Amino acid sequence: MEIRDxxxxxxxxxxxxxxxxxxxANMSHLGALLCVPSGIYGWHVSGPxxxxxxxxxxxxxxxVDIEVLLVGTGTxxxxxxxxxxxxxxxxxxxxDPMSTGAAIRTFNVLLSEDRAVAAALLPVD
Numbered sequence: 001m002e003i004r005d006x007x008x009x010x011x012x013x014x015x016x017x018x019x020x021x022x023x024x025a026n027m028s029h030l031g032a033l034l035c036v037p038s039g040i041y042g043w044h045v046s047g048p049x050x051x052x053x054x055x056x057x058x059x060x061x062x063x064v065d066i067e068v069l070l071v072g073t074g075t076x077x078x079x080x081x082x083x084x085x086x087x088x089x090x091x092x093x094x095x096d097p098m099s100t101g102a103a104i105r106t107f108n109v110l111l112s113e114d115r116a117v118a119a120a121l122l123p124v125d
Contacts, residue, residue: 008040013108017100020123034058035107035119037065042072043120048078053087060091068110069095072103072121100124 003066012025014035021030024040031041034059045055051071059069069088070079080097082086088095099104100121110117 007042008053010039011035011037011111013038014104014119016105017121018124019123022121022123031121032121033119033121035121036062037116037118038062045120045122046124050075051080051084053084054115056084056087056120059092059093059120060087063091063093064120065116066093066118068118070103070107070110070117070119070121071097071118072100072119073097074100074122075124101125 004051004095005010010025010037013123014024014033016023021028029042029105034043035056041058043055045051059066076101077097080095085095096106100123103119103121105115107119
């Protein structure tokens with residue numbers, strides 16, 4: 001049996017979150033999510049300490065189709081490092097860290113307005 005990385009090939013609002021995961025598009029996923037224009041991916045990051053250029057590689061690959069990146073940092077707001085802020089600024093991305101709940105609500109609104117939005121979401125219990 002082949003185990004592949006989690007991927008939903010499209011854009012969809014996040015319907016629910018909690019218990020370490022997310023629900024969207026009649027599916028569920030345990031762990032972090034990365035929502036970019038090409039789809040929704042399982043994100044192999046377990047906490048803000050793992051935020052790095054490599055962790056956001058897919059975001060940088062799709063930067064021409066993204067204006068705003070919402071970073072859900074869990075139950076509490078955790079600021080992005082100066083290095084990441086600089087990288088996002090150089091890529092012309094507005095990166096906005098906030099709690100995961102706030103990021104999901106904002107993502108869903110911007111998505112419904114057909115805005116160029118992406119989200120990197122850490123799960124909450």
